[in-house]
Amino acid sequence: MDLKPSPEYIEFRKEVKSFLKDNIDMTGKARNPARPSKKESEWQDKLIKNGYAARTIPKDYGGYGAEPDVLKSRIIAEEFTNAQIPLGMANQGISMFVPTLLELGTEDQKKSWIEKTIKGEVIWCQGYSEPGSGSDLASLQTKAVDDGDDFIINGQKIWTSSAQFSDMMFCLVRTEPDAPKHKGISYILIDMKTPGIDVRPLMTMTGHAEFNEVFFTDVRVPKSNIVGKRGEGWFVANATLTHERGMLGDPNQASTRLKEIIDLMQSETINGDKLIDNPVHLDRLMRLQARVMSMSFNSLRSLTASHKGLDAKMAKLIVKLNGCQLNHDLAGFAIDLLGELGTIYGKSNHDHDSGRWQWRYMFDLGLIIGGGTAQIQKNIISEIGLGMPREPKPMQEGKK
Amino acid sequence: MEFALSEEQELLVDSVSKMLASSCSIDELRSQASGEKTFSDKINNEFIEMGLNGLLVPEDLGGSGLGILEASLISEQIGKFAAPAIWIGNSVMTPVCLSNGDNKELAEKWLPKIAEGSSTSGIAINEFISKREDNGLSVNDGKISGISIFAIDAEKSPDIIITAVEDELYLIETANEKIEISNLPTIDTTRVMSEITFHSCTAHKINGGKELIKKIIDSGRVVLSADLLGASQNMLDKAIEYSLERKQFNRIIGSFQAVKHMCAEMASDLEPCRSLVWYASYAQNDIPEEAHLTACHAKAHLSEVAHDIARTATQVHGGMGFTDLLGLHYWFKRIGLTRQILGGPEIVRKEAAISQGFLNN
Numbered sequence: 001m002d003l004k005p006s007p008e009y010i011e012f013r014k015e016v017k018s019f020l021k022d023n024i025d026m027t028g029k030a031r032n033p034a035r036p037s038k039k040e041s042e043w044q045d046k047l048i049k050n051g052y053a054a055r056t057i058p059k060d061y062g063g064y065g066a067e068p069d070v071l072k073s074r075i076i077a078e079e080f081t082n083a084q085i086p087l088g089m090a091n092q093g094i095s096m097f098v099p100t101l102l103e104l105g106t107e108d109q110k111k112s113w114i115e116k117t118i119k120g121e122v123i124w125c126q127g128y129s130e131p132g133s134g135s136d137l138a139s140l141q142t143k144a145v146d147d148g149d150d151f152i153i154n155g156q157k158i159w160t161s162s163a164q165f166s167d168m169m170f171c172l173v174r175t176e177p178d179a180p181k182h183k184g185i186s187y188i189l190i191d192m193k194t195p196g197i198d199v200r201p202l203m204t205m206t207g208h209a210e211f212n213e214v215f216f217t218d219v220r221v222p223k224s225n226i227v228g229k230r231g232e233g234w235f236v237a238n239a240t241l242t243h244e245r246g247m248l249g250d251p252n253q254a255s256t257r258l259k260e261i262i263d264l265m266q267s268e269t270i271n272g273d274k275l276i277d278n279p280v281h282l283d284r285l286m287r288l289q290a291r292v293m294s295m296s297f298n299s300l301r302s303l304t305a306s307h308k309g310l311d312a313k314m315a316k317l318i319v320k321l322n323g324c325q326l327n328h329d330l331a332g333f334a335i336d337l338l339g340e341l342g343t344i345y346g347k348s349n350h351d352h353d354s355g356r357w358q359w360r361y362m363f364d365l366g367l368i369i370g371g372g373t374a375q376i377q378k379n380i381i382s383e384i385g386l387g388m389p390r391e392p393k394p395m396q397e398g399k400k
Numbered sequence: 401m402e403f404a405l406s407e408e409q410e411l412l413v414d415s416v417s418k419m420l421a422s423s424c425s426i427d428e429l430r431s432q433a434s435g436e437k438t439f440s441d442k443i444n445n446e447f448i449e450m451g452l453n454g455l456l457v458p459e460d461l462g463g464s465g466l467g468i469l470e471a472s473l474i475s476e477q478i479g480k481f482a483a484p485a486i487w488i489g490n491s492v493m494t495p496v497c498l499s500n501g502d503n504k505e506l507a508e509k510w511l512p513k514i515a516e517g518s519s520t521s522g523i524a525i526n527e528f529i530s531k532r533e534d535n536g537l538s539v540n541d542g543k544i545s546g547i548s549i550f551a552i553d554a555e556k557s558p559d560i561i562i563t564a565v566e567d568e569l570y571l572i573e574t575a576n577e578k579i580e581i582s583n584l585p586t587i588d589t590t591r592v593m594s595e596i597t598f599h600s601c602t603a604h605k606i607n608g609g610k611e612l613i614k615k616i617i618d619s620g621r622v623v624l625s626a627d628l629l630g631a632s633q634n635m636l637d638k639a640i641e642y643s644l645e646r647k648q649f650n651r652i653i654g655s656f657q658a659v660k661h662m663c664a665e666m667a668s669d670l671e672p673c674r675s676l677v678w679y680a681s682y683a684q685n686d687i688p689e690e691a692h693l694t695a696c697h698a699k700a701h702l703s704e705v706a707h708d709i710a711r712t713a714t715q716v717h718g719g720m721g722f723t724d725l726l727g728l729h730y731w732f733k734r735i736g737l738t739r740q741i742l743g744g745p746e747i748v749r750k751e752a753a754i755s756q757g758f759l760n761n
Contacts, residue, residue, distance in 0.1 A: 001678060282750075392655060
């Protein structure tokens with residue numbers, strides 16, 4: 001244990017700070033969650049040029065080309081967050097598709113897509129889940145039928161966030177209908193402007209459409225758009241699922257929320273008394289603070305392991321399950337602090353938080369379910385982490 | 401930045417674990433529970449032989465001069481085996497007390513003896529945190545009288561007892577003083593809590609006041625949280641082990657998701673606790689401004705998680721967990737006692753809130 005940074009990192013932090021000081025005019029600027037404006041694109045280019053975005057993407061593909069260093073990545077994230085200056089773009093194309101392509105794509109595919117993706121010129125969505133294939137993702141039924149140089153795709157995807165403004169989709173389709181379910185899937189890239197694609201917004205319990213359904217009717221996609229080998233899409237997709245689960249349950253988000261809650265407790269009053277002066281609320285705050293701390297120290301431990309090229313094992317396996325539940329519990333606490341006013345969800349003189357905590361309380365329940373449900377996470381933890389056996393398959397009907 | 405154990409620390413853990421694995425079996429815990437004292441003597445001699453009693457004693461006073469993190473790592477192993485070792489009071493809180501502040505004479509007199517195991521020290525500090533009934537001590541003309549309950553490491557007629565009266569620390573050399581020590585019959589038979597009655601005992605004041613008292617309590621709390629970590633990890637490990645042996649409906653019960661998910665939840669709650677214990681332990685020596693808050697959180701949070709694990713792991717064992725046959729209850733009870741000593745979760749969380757200025761003392 002040595003939590004003091006070494007001189008190399010002290011120096012690096014100074015560099016980041018001085019870059020941020022030179023770009024103080026970016027303070028408080030929020031990123032457009034959809035398509036970057038011209039100004040945002042320029043900012044993204046500047047970040048890449050200085051090594052604060054696409055840091056480890058090789059120069060040949062438009063990145064900065066640094067050696068991976070999780071500690072430096074963390075310093076960048078911390079300093080940008082403290083300065084409230086927008087970090088590099090984050091979307092499923094950058095965080096999930098690009099790492100997959102780097103690992104398993106052909107040279108042509110890397111050249112065609114990586115630079116455009118990290119610069120925000122091409123926006124991606126992920127086509128994995130289907131109405132009949134959620135936790136059992138490998139049972140997916142979207143068909144891709146061989147037709148000369150192309151596949152003809154028919155089927156339906158669901159939970160496709162940002163599909164409405166995406167240029168491209170990285171998608172799992174069944175190319176080998178007769179193979180066992182894990183071996184009949186291919187990972188394919190689909191141009192969202194291809195005729196036969198219909199994107200419909202999916203209204204959720206929050207009252208907003210954070211996701212879409214995507215329907216495919218005779219959609220023609222060139223065979224060369226497959227990433228990895230035909231029939232090996234399950235393996236290719238698993239390379240990116242790990243990236244996604246690392247993103248969900250991020251302890252920095254919990255720390256930020258805890259700070260917001262403390263501010264709330266110091267400003268809100270009930271019967272003229274500040275919430276922070278109520279010992280019952282404080283006890284609950286202290287319980288949550290201990291959990292937030294534990295998860296951020298857990299992430300330091302994982303960080304050290306990955307910095308050394310080791311597998312953090314259990315420390316990593318529990319992040320999605322534990323972190324998403326913690327975020328949800330924080331949102332629930334904030335609502336209880338606001339009491340009856342915490343139920344306001346719309347325009348009102350009595351609105352104190354723009355419905356933020358209610359939205360989070362609902363959306364975060366979605367995150368507990370999405371990206372591998374809490375129950376699937378428990379299966380993974382018990383099977384991979386604790387060495388317990390898989391649930392045996394039920395005997396097929398007709399057999400005794 | 402390195403958030404991991406060093407090779408030396410791993411080796412230390414390994415050697416303590418091996419020693420306890422060979423000498424601290426369930427049968428031994430049973431003999432301890434039945435009141436035979438020979439067993440805890442054996443464990444304590446092993447600790448002395450390995451030089452563990454001097455772990456926190458400065459090198460120039462005959463110890464190893466290591467820190468709270470190492471003490472916690474050992475404590476985790478003690479908790480894992482539910483070992484009846486004299487540890488937190490004698491080998492952690494006492495050296496923290498005497499080697500801090502300006503108590504050179506007392507430190508030079510007693511710490512070498514603590515380190516070599518020729519003397520032991522008890523800690524009677526419960527009333528500083530939680531004054532119950534009409535217990536408590538008073539000082540008159542430098543003489544201490546009164547009753548202190550839940551004293552730690554006092555069962556073997558300690559040569560010295562450290563106590564706190566009205567925000568001051570005192571050391572009592574027991575040799576020629578009138579002191580009565582009796583064991584409290586708590587749920588936990590793996591460790592002894594004592595009641596001490598002092599009859600006008602001569603006491604040496606230890607400089608350091610309230611700040612040093614808090615520091616000693618913080619170190620005790622962190623190291624207790626490591627005991628909880630080890631005890632909980634052991635209960636989880638035993639639950640998994642049992643679930644992979646026990647068959648019902650022609651299947652090992654560990655293949656039922658109902659059982660797997662109980663185990664996964666325990667693991668998911670417990671794993672971040674390890675990082676909290678490491679951080680809080682490290683902070684005691686290296687990040688003084690975070691030492692108190694992280695000690696409070698480690699003690700309270702580990703108490704909560706351990707409490708849930710004690711219950712859930714017992715349930716995974718079904719009826720067997722409830723019997724005496726497997727001895728799982730020794731850990732259940734050890735966790736139950738640890739949760740309450742040096743402040744239960746609510747008391748400790750209140751201190752955590754006060755230390756951040758959210759509440760007035």
